[in-house]
Amino acid sequence: MKLAxxxxxxxxxxxxxxxxxxxxxxxxxxxFVTLFGRNGAGKTTFLKIAATLMRPTDGSxxxxxxxxxxxxxxxxxxxxxxxxxxxxxxDLSAIENLRFFxxxxxxxxxxxxxxxxxxxxxxxxxANDTVRNFSRGLQQRVGIARVLLHDPQxxxxxxxxxxxxxxxxxxxxxxxxxxxxxGRTVILTTHDLEQGLRAATRVLIMDRGKIVLSAxxxxxxxxxxxxxxxxxxxxx
Amino acid sequence: xxPVVAIIHKDVAIEFRNKESISSMLWFxxxxxxxxxxxxxxxxxxxxDIRAGLLWVAFSFAGILGLNRSLSMESDxxxxxxxxxxxxxxxxLYLGKVAGNLVFSLVAELIxxxxxxxxxxxxxxxxxxxxxxxxxxGTLGFVSIGTTLSMISAHTRMKEVILPVLQIPMTLPVIxxxxxxxxxxxxxxTAGISFPLSxxxxxxxxxxxxxYFIFEYVVEE
Numbered sequence: 001m002k003l004a005x006x007x008x009x010x011x012x013x014x015x016x017x018x019x020x021x022x023x024x025x026x027x028x029x030x031x032f033v034t035l036f037g038r039n040g041a042g043k044t045t046f047l048k049i050a051a052t053l054m055r056p057t058d059g060s061x062x063x064x065x066x067x068x069x070x071x072x073x074x075x076x077x078x079x080x081x082x083x084x085x086x087x088x089x090x091d092l093s094a095i096e097n098l099r100f101f102x103x104x105x106x107x108x109x110x111x112x113x114x115x116x117x118x119x120x121x122x123x124x125x126x127a128n129d130t131v132r133n134f135s136r137g138l139q140q141r142v143g144i145a146r147v148l149l150h151d152p153q154x155x156x157x158x159x160x161x162x163x164x165x166x167x168x169x170x171x172x173x174x175x176x177x178x179x180x181x182x183g184r185t186v187i188l189t190t191h192d193l194e195q196g197l198r199a200a201t202r203v204l205i206m207d208r209g210k211i212v213l214s215a216x217x218x219x220x221x222x223x224x225x226x227x228x229x230x231x232x233x234x235x236x
Numbered sequence: 237x238x239p240v241v242a243i244i245h246k247d248v249a250i251e252f253r254n255k256e257s258i259s260s261m262l263w264f265x266x267x268x269x270x271x272x273x274x275x276x277x278x279x280x281x282x283x284x285d286i287r288a289g290l291l292w293v294a295f296s297f298a299g300i301l302g303l304n305r306s307l308s309m310e311s312d313x314x315x316x317x318x319x320x321x322x323x324x325x326x327x328x329l330y331l332g333k334v335a336g337n338l339v340f341s342l343v344a345e346l347i348x349x350x351x352x353x354x355x356x357x358x359x360x361x362x363x364x365x366x367x368x369x370x371x372x373x374g375t376l377g378f379v380s381i382g383t384t385l386s387m388i389s390a391h392t393r394m395k396e397v398i399l400p401v402l403q404i405p406m407t408l409p410v411i412x413x414x415x416x417x418x419x420x421x422x423x424x425x426t427a428g429i430s431f432p433l434s435x436x437x438x439x440x441x442x443x444x445x446x447x448y449f450i451f452e453y454v455v456e457e
Binding site: 051055085103 | 238239241242245246249250253254309312313314315317318319320321322323324325456
């Protein structure tokens, strides 16, 4: 079984505050993992460490078998990261944004390829429009195209549904289904239980920097733990 | 070098579109020049030659404004994180940002310089060319450390205030050497100019090299 992501006793401390208190998980290739947890549980910190945006205080982390501490640049080639912030430049057009990121990733930046990517996210007709004039949902679509342009094996999504209207949510879900169909691994964090369970194969629930539940997506224990920890706010 | 070129290209494209960085630096620098020129003429401080200092005050204030614009370009929509996700050595990302900031600063300064010459009665001869050379060296030192400091201040709440508070003391050696060298040129006393220029060059190299290696830690959350 090839692992897309493997973390061992990952810890992250900010001064005296422990954001992650030893997270150990193994995610096989092709899995769709949803990470639930209330605000401050450590979900975003975990994803940022996986994306090499943050250094863990302790522990080891591998993405597609690559140690992210020893070979962060190689690991980044395997990772696509999307958060509620799209990381795209509002003063550039959609196609200019993609062209810039293609150059950074050393990916094919030909117009035909970029237009194909924009077609996939339904933005072909607005390829040359400045992103500043896009709605939140349209900006998120450019963000999705940015995530996919270097063909990553591991897609990390941090609260991607935030601020999206129903149509944009449907589009994002269609894109996620395509990503899964391509055999890529997805790790999603969200507060929305139904969205999170929609395509998940496995669910992790975090609380105070630790994994408190790891279960198959159909396990009834998920809803009970979600309700107890996240809805009512009861502690472990 | 490809990521460096890509970042310069991107920064220039954004500047062409919104025209925020160079125009704000230019107008601010010109305002400083004009206000100081008229203030000191009317106050009768003519015995003391403050021209070199005046020029570098204008360049420094305009430069800080430019660095703030550059910072807000990367802070908007968390674009800096997008850069950091790229499979590129973070030192190269730093060089790209330095190059972009250097280009914008030099464009603004090369427009400010002739206005300075007119207001301060400096002839358009070799002196102005020499000052332009000092400007390039001084600006390189200024943006080398300024780019790093702007990324440090990006993680703070009052980033627009923190940047000048960090920048001005850190670039003091660069500014002092540039002012000394400019003053020597303006006074036609260039015999010992190699010393301030050497120190200026040394600081620029040290700032550039040190920042290249520490940038990875600076941008980390």
